[in-house]
Amino acid sequence: MAYLEIKKLYRSFGGLQAVFDVSFDVEKGTINAIIGPNGAGKTTLINLISGALKPDSGEVIFNGLHIENLPPYSIAQKGISRTFQNIKLFSNMTVLENIMMGRHVRTNSGFITGLLNLPWSWKEEDSTLEKSRMILEQFKLSEFADRPADSLPFGKQRILEFARAMSMDPELLILDEPAAGLNMNETEELAKVITNVRNSGITILIIEHDMTLIMDISEKIVVLNYGEKIAMGTPEEIQKNSDVIKIYLGDDNAIG
Amino acid sequence: MSYEQLLQYVFSGITNGSIYAITGIGFNIIYNTTGIINFAQGEFLMLGGMTSITFSRYFPLPIAVALAVIVTAIVGALIDFLVIRNLKKQSILFMIIVTIGLSILLQEAALHIWDEKVRSLPFFTGDEISSINIFGAYISPQVLWVVLICSIIVAVLTVFFKYTATGRSMRACSSNVIAARLCGINSKNMITLSFTLSAAIGALAGAVVSPITQTQYDCGTSLAIKGFAVAILGGLGNSIGAVAGGIVIGLLESLSISILPLAYKDAVSISILLLILFVKPSGLFGKKEISALKDF
Amino acid sequence: MNKKKYYPLFGLMAFIILFQLFSSFSGKEFLLIQLTMCAYYSMVIIALCTLMGYAGQISLGHAAFFAIGGYTTAVLTTLNLIPDKDNFFISLFNSLGFLSLRVNPYGIEILHFSPWIALVVAVVITYVISFIIGIPILKLKGHYLAMATLGFGTIIYRVLLGGKIFGEADGISDIPEFNIFNLLKINGDNADRIENYYAAWFIVVISMLLLINLIHSRVGRALRSLHGNEHAANSIGVNPARYKLFVFTLSAVMAAVGGVFMTHFSGSIGPGEAGVLKSVRYVAIVAVGGMANIWGALIMGIILNYLSLRGYLGSYDEAIFGVILVLIMLFTPDGIFKAGNFGSIKNFIFSKIFKKA
Numbered sequence: 001m002a003y004l005e006i007k008k009l010y011r012s013f014g015g016l017q018a019v020f021d022v023s024f025d026v027e028k029g030t031i032n033a034i035i036g037p038n039g040a041g042k043t044t045l046i047n048l049i050s051g052a053l054k055p056d057s058g059e060v061i062f063n064g065l066h067i068e069n070l071p072p073y074s075i076a077q078k079g080i081s082r083t084f085q086n087i088k089l090f091s092n093m094t095v096l097e098n099i100m101m102g103r104h105v106r107t108n109s110g111f112i113t114g115l116l117n118l119p120w121s122w123k124e125e126d127s128t129l130e131k132s133r134m135i136l137e138q139f140k141l142s143e144f145a146d147r148p149a150d151s152l153p154f155g156k157q158r159i160l161e162f163a164r165a166m167s168m169d170p171e172l173l174i175l176d177e178p179a180a181g182l183n184m185n186e187t188e189e190l191a192k193v194i195t196n197v198r199n200s201g202i203t204i205l206i207i208e209h210d211m212t213l214i215m216d217i218s219e220k221i222v223v224l225n226y227g228e229k230i231a232m233g234t235p236e237e238i239q240k241n242s243d244v245i246k247i248y249l250g251d252d253n254a255i256g
Numbered sequence: 257m258s259y260e261q262l263l264q265y266v267f268s269g270i271t272n273g274s275i276y277a278i279t280g281i282g283f284n285i286i287y288n289t290t291g292i293i294n295f296a297q298g299e300f301l302m303l304g305g306m307t308s309i310t311f312s313r314y315f316p317l318p319i320a321v322a323l324a325v326i327v328t329a330i331v332g333a334l335i336d337f338l339v340i341r342n343l344k345k346q347s348i349l350f351m352i353i354v355t356i357g358l359s360i361l362l363q364e365a366a367l368h369i370w371d372e373k374v375r376s377l378p379f380f381t382g383d384e385i386s387s388i389n390i391f392g393a394y395i396s397p398q399v400l401w402v403v404l405i406c407s408i409i410v411a412v413l414t415v416f417f418k419y420t421a422t423g424r425s426m427r428a429c430s431s432n433v434i435a436a437r438l439c440g441i442n443s444k445n446m447i448t449l450s451f452t453l454s455a456a457i458g459a460l461a462g463a464v465v466s467p468i469t470q471t472q473y474d475c476g477t478s479l480a481i482k483g484f485a486v487a488i489l490g491g492l493g494n495s496i497g498a499v500a501g502g503i504v505i506g507l508l509e510s511l512s513i514s515i516l517p518l519a520y521k522d523a524v525s526i527s528i529l530l531l532i533l534f535v536k537p538s539g540l541f542g543k544k545e546i547s548a549l550k551d552f
Numbered sequence: 553m554n555k556k557k558y559y560p561l562f563g564l565m566a567f568i569i570l571f572q573l574f575s576s577f578s579g580k581e582f583l584l585i586q587l588t589m590c591a592y593y594s595m596v597i598i599a600l601c602t603l604m605g606y607a608g609q610i611s612l613g614h615a616a617f618f619a620i621g622g623y624t625t626a627v628l629t630t631l632n633l634i635p636d637k638d639n640f641f642i643s644l645f646n647s648l649g650f651l652s653l654r655v656n657p658y659g660i661e662i663l664h665f666s667p668w669i670a671l672v673v674a675v676v677i678t679y680v681i682s683f684i685i686g687i688p689i690l691k692l693k694g695h696y697l698a699m700a701t702l703g704f705g706t707i708i709y710r711v712l713l714g715g716k717i718f719g720e721a722d723g724i725s726d727i728p729e730f731n732i733f734n735l736l737k738i739n740g741d742n743a744d745r746i747e748n749y750y751a752a753w754f755i756v757v758i759s760m761l762l763l764i765n766l767i768h769s770r771v772g773r774a775l776r777s778l779h780g781n782e783h784a785a786n787s788i789g790v791n792p793a794r795y796k797l798f799v800f801t802l803s804a805v806m807a808a809v810g811g812v813f814m815t816h817f818s819g820s821i822g823p824g825e826a827g828v829l830k831s832v833r834y835v836a837i838v839a840v841g842g843m844a845n846i847w848g849a850l851i852m853g854i855i856l857n858y859l860s861l862r863g864y865l866g867s868y869d870e871a872i873f874g875v876i877l878v879l880i881m882l883f884t885p886d887g888i889f890k891a892g893n894f895g896s897i898k899n900f901i902f903s904k905i906f907k908k909a
Contacts, residue, residue: 050787051787052783052786052787071786071791072783072786072787073786073787073788073789073790073791073792074791076786076787076788076789077789081787081788082787084783084784084787088781088783088784088787089780089781089784090776090777090780090781090784090785091780091781092776092779092780092844093773093776093777093780097773097776100773101773101774101777101785101788101790102788104770104773104774104777104788104789104790105788105789107770109769109770109771110771111771111798111802113769113771114765114766114769114770114771114772115762115763115765115766115769115802116762116765117765117768117769121769121770124770125769125770128770164788168788168789293695293698293699295698339878339881339882342882343881343882343885344882344883344885345881345885348694348695349608349610349694350881350885352610352694352695352698353835353836353839353877353881354877354878354881354882356612356832356835356877357836357873357874357875357876357877357878357881358874358878359874360829360832360870360871360873360874360877361871361874361875361878363870363874364868364870364871364874365871368867368871477706477828478706481699481702481703481706484699485703488696488699517714519710519713519714520710520711520714522706522707522710523706523707523710523711523714526703526706526707526710527703527707529699529700529703530688530689530700530703530704530707533688533689533692533696533699533700534688534689534691537692537696
């Protein structure tokens, strides 16, 4: 059985079929990309996987568990973390606190413990802080630790969101256009980070428009168009696939 | 309950319902251009009632009402001009808080200008004991005035928003402020206009209903909650829905009096509001998907 | 563990003691009465601040919870059970020590529930009401949440105003003292006002301690994350419904506890305590204090309630809270304690004058 299985997923909005009969598998420890033109249903697809949306029908199986009807927070507790296309940071918190939020699923202190500040939470808080500082270091954000998250420059905010997702110690990391708005250097940096993350054993599902990035790092690519999967394969296979070429270059190119 | 009694309740429901509908439409006008729920909407009705009562001492009734509408409209414009457009943080929480502050200010200003006495405008035609027999129920002619004027307001607004350039510009702001701005629409002026307009219709409704329900400095709050209930029931932003919602809530409220003590009248309509919010916040006539897109 | 967060608590305690000493030595002990009332109102304010400022859930009906607490104890400790004293349950309660007997000023014997039982019942009732109302209400956001809580508050107000058992517009008076192990008595006696003052502030200090702990804990962070971005919080493993319900019920119960003690202190309660204007006043104080600033809220709560209770605000009492709301939102939406906000007021005035000129 595959690590993450998407089976016959359907989702529509009103009359618009955003995801139509999409199935694919993701192997553990690989980088998998979903590409397609704007409005192809990529973000809808990962919203379905991460629980932000419920599918009309179909299955999502992660580690042998059905997760298609779980709410986002319990999917996160299963080890799936994600970033958002339009960055969603906790703007009322500092950079460090944003990272510390990532540790939420890996810690346990509850309501009563919180109110009474019971001693067994102290150690947990210390380790949360320590781990978060380590992640800040790793993502070169230490100097911003105490700044409000929304005061960072845009590129840094993307990195912070990535770092927050990583501080969850996820098993599967879903990235929604992580390179959008980044310059060339930052994108190259990002490619390295993503590859490192994969090398540490974490599985990655990524949506991206930057084709160079995708072709460089991914092992498997799924191509969507109008909500349907039209191709799947290695970067080489996708680059040669005539349907894909038609979408990306075809008709528009002929006219323009 | 006899047939005549039932009819009596129905007429009183329709009267209150029309007023709630106008309050609801007032909410809608401002909500549509700004995304704000103006918690001071009920105070516009109170101000309209109060100022027209004062003016009626010096002027004939129609002129007094007209002056009241103008004064309240100016207050509405000033609210936007002095406060809303100067807000630093335009988040929903702050918008709620600021309009609540304005609502208290208007109430307290009314308390100091007038006093805590209950007043009312003279009946437009006839007096408190004159009545018209309709299908066996005896109703005050003022009820007809309320229904008539509320219908005129709805009709005029419908024409305004559908067929005039200004009305269409206001609607454009509601669907997409930035796009509207790019088309050369001055969205700031549209917001001022929406406050002015919704204050004006609130004042007119407040004046016409004053002979029946009477006016007091703090009568705005419960009107605002009911107007909001109506706006939600009809689907926020949908004015025809608000009319239907107003009639529904007005009828339920007046029928509740036959079962429950009068003191719980407000509790009944507010319970309906809570029920709608819990069960179907998009309203009876709103689409779920659309309301989900709005930023709530 | 970081102990810095507790330092302001010592400041608060020092202020409480100094104020008492000052008032006793200067022969103005009557000043303590209003400050005792401030303490009980502060319970609502810090509870609301946690709910609204930290967790981002507005409540325009928090006065209702204060009133639910107050009215529960008022009804239970004034309802005369003598006519039913042979009833099985009443005699059972009596033998369990749940009831107490007193003689009211008119010489009538009254058998009623003891304030302890009333306190427990008030907490349970408030918890249950806030839990039941919280489940659907907290699904709402923004204007919808504001209106729904306003509606809830209004319903409670109307029920108290219209209910015979609640004394309708007059409310309930002749409420007995709350005797805590014969050590402290919560009552309105002038002779006991220092005792009352310390009892009240003791409750506030304990509540502050709990809330400060909470805010700085893992749970507190999760609550703030809901304020920052609920979608992100959800996707990072925070169950929004569960956390919101927790903070909502906690803050409701805390407000109710304030209401219970306030009622024993003042000996009476009226429907005005549940009114919309009261709820709005609490929101105003939290906003002036800076929303997510529990100390700011407490300080502004003490100052504004004190001025109001002493009557300094005169007939402009309510109006001033309206003005405060508008001005704070215009000039310093992050509260009055935010550094550098005085400059921005000046800039605003100047820009208005010179732009026109």
